[in-house]
Amino acid sequence: MPVELVQRILPTIQTPDEHPYRTGAWTPNYDEVNATEMEVIGEIPRDLDGVYVRNTENPVHESLGVYHPFDGDGMIHAMSFSEGKAAYRNRFVRTEGFVAEQEAGHAIWAGIAAPPSLSQRPGWGAHERLKDSSSTDVVIHAGQILSTFYQCGEGYRLDPYTLEQLGAEGWVPQDGISAHPKVDERTGELLFFNYSKHEPYQHYGVVDANNKLVHYIPVEVPGPRLPHDMAFTENYTILADLPLFWDPDLLTKDIHAARFYADIPTRFAILPRYGQPEDIRWFEAAPTFVLHWMNAYEEGDEIVLDGYFQENPTPGPLEGPWSKKMNRLMAYLDMHSMQPKLHRWRFNLKTGETHETRLDDRILEFGTFNQSIAGRKGRYLYSTLAEPGRFLFTGLMKHDLQTGKSWELSFGEGRYGSEAPFAPRLNAKAEDDGYLVTFITDMREDRSECVLYDAQHLDAGPVCRIILPHRICSGTHAHWSSGDSIRQGALHR
Numbered sequence: 001m002p003v004e005l006v007q008r009i010l011p012t013i014q015t016p017d018e019h020p021y022r023t024g025a026w027t028p029n030y031d032e033v034n035a036t037e038m039e040v041i042g043e044i045p046r047d048l049d050g051v052y053v054r055n056t057e058n059p060v061h062e063s064l065g066v067y068h069p070f071d072g073d074g075m076i077h078a079m080s081f082s083e084g085k086a087a088y089r090n091r092f093v094r095t096e097g098f099v100a101e102q103e104a105g106h107a108i109w110a111g112i113a114a115p116p117s118l119s120q121r122p123g124w125g126a127h128e129r130l131k132d133s134s135s136t137d138v139v140i141h142a143g144q145i146l147s148t149f150y151q152c153g154e155g156y157r158l159d160p161y162t163l164e165q166l167g168a169e170g171w172v173p174q175d176g177i178s179a180h181p182k183v184d185e186r187t188g189e190l191l192f193f194n195y196s197k198h199e200p201y202q203h204y205g206v207v208d209a210n211n212k213l214v215h216y217i218p219v220e221v222p223g224p225r226l227p228h229d230m231a232f233t234e235n236y237t238i239l240a241d242l243p244l245f246w247d248p249d250l251l252t253k254d255i256h257a258a259r260f261y262a263d264i265p266t267r268f269a270i271l272p273r274y275g276q277p278e279d280i281r282w283f284e285a286a287p288t289f290v291l292h293w294m295n296a297y298e299e300g301d302e303i304v305l306d307g308y309f310q311e312n313p314t315p316g317p318l319e320g321p322w323s324k325k326m327n328r329l330m331a332y333l334d335m336h337s338m339q340p341k342l343h344r345w346r347f348n349l350k351t352g353e354t355h356e357t358r359l360d361d362r363i364l365e366f367g368t369f370n371q372s373i374a375g376r377k378g379r380y381l382y383s384t385l386a387e388p389g390r391f392l393f394t395g396l397m398k399h400d401l402q403t404g405k406s407w408e409l410s411f412g413e414g415r416y417g418s419e420a421p422f423a424p425r426l427n428a429k430a431e432d433d434g435y436l437v438t439f440i441t442d443m444r445e446d447r448s449e450c451v452l453y454d455a456q457h458l459d460a461g462p463v464c465r466i467i468l469p470h471r472i473c474s475g476t477h478a479h480w481s482s483g484d485s486i487r488q489g490a491l492h493r
Helices: 096-104 324-331 483-492
Strands: 003-008 031-036 040-042 050-057 074-082 085-092 137-141 144-148 156-158 165-168 182-184 189-195 202-207 213-218 236-241 244-246 258-260 266-272 281-285 293-299 302-310 340-348 354-358 365-368 380-386 393-400 406-410 422-424 434-442 447-454 462-467 478-482
Touching: 050 137, 050 483, 074 144, 074 434, 137 182, 137 478, 137 483, 202 236, 236 293, 236 302, 266 340, 281 354, 422 478, 434 478, 478 483
Parallel strands: none
Antiparallel strands: 003 031, 031 085, 040 462, 050 074, 050 478, 074 085, 137 144, 144 156, 156 165, 182 189, 189 202, 202 213, 236 266, 244 258, 266 281, 293 302, 302 340, 340 354, 365 380, 380 393, 393 406, 422 434, 434 447, 447 462
8 A cells, every 4th residue: 555654744743642523544654655546445446536625623722621523633634536546645733833733842822621820821713712723624625625614614625635734824804704605616606604692793704716705794683693604595605693602601700611691592593695684684483503514405485594403502411431521422423412404494485485495303413415506406415424422423324305214324333433424426317326325444454444335225335445554543533525626626726
């Protein structure tokens, strides 16, 4: 297996480490490598051209206070496909915080579960309290990777094939860019939002196919909020004001404690893609928190939005061998505690009414769909299944929204996967004519694989399994971009 060790980053985390999210499938990686001609079980499809990228929370230094996995340094893992061959690379994202801590040789900023007073260099980072590790989400826009942080960071660019570091994105506003910006493949536009602790508390923007910020407006909400995702249709953008946010009284004391306010409705801001603040229409719905939305589309007078409705946004502590604070942290990372269910909202633009429907009563989250139909009515969604008590993905579920049928796929005992984006075949003939791509860490075999499944025949098992040169840390958000889309995006820059 031709493997090139590019760099080894030396950690300061104490060993042996007993933290549940720095051990087992969450054991961090410190080697940055390039690899080709890897062992393949099966055959790499020749009708697949593009890049699969996944972001990872991968801590380097011993934390200041309790470690939360969302504090981990960003690491991008990428597998590129072309003409029946594949190449793998992984790199840390060289954020300003990562570089500063490398120079210092230790952690400088406290994490989400630690008091801000522990930070040794306050006043920088996401909302001036966290290191922007750019470790949450990843997309490819204008021919380049864009990695983002869930509490609104700078946004960092990398080359999708080489993972060359291209630095912080220049157009990002002062209040940053949240995780989960959306790429409209039809237009090449990037839609994004951010949120802050000062008025108007939220903004929305559009970056064109040439990577120029062309639209940016305030979206006024009653106070600091914690939105995590957004959605779009062909003509509209959808933002959310969710009733889970920092306790306003505690926030005045610099205590960031999220509370769920069950007596406050969920609110949705719907506006034309290039609309102004006065064009925003607000719709109300049942109180919940939603980490991730799926597709949205226009149907007659209505806008239809799918997502994962949490039935228990603030669960009680899990039972475990850890401290009370750690047991609570474990619950907030457990899908089975928060109970997200696939859900549908319908917003009537004529009457102003909202109608809601449950699509599935099983615990599901971290979904994907064919991005070529984003913003238009589609038929198929692909969700992840989770292990009870742990933030680990154990399989996938495909939904046919037209017939109501679903299919479940298990990764196998001791095998934990990632978000699995849909990758269309070259010259695809149908919406589900392609592959689901994921990285899987196999704890029994002590290795990791890039696995492809035929989206039309999940029960047939893997199309191929590409053995990675090292076992990689578990991770969440991932993205697929076709080779043609990357090449076209590069031409626009």
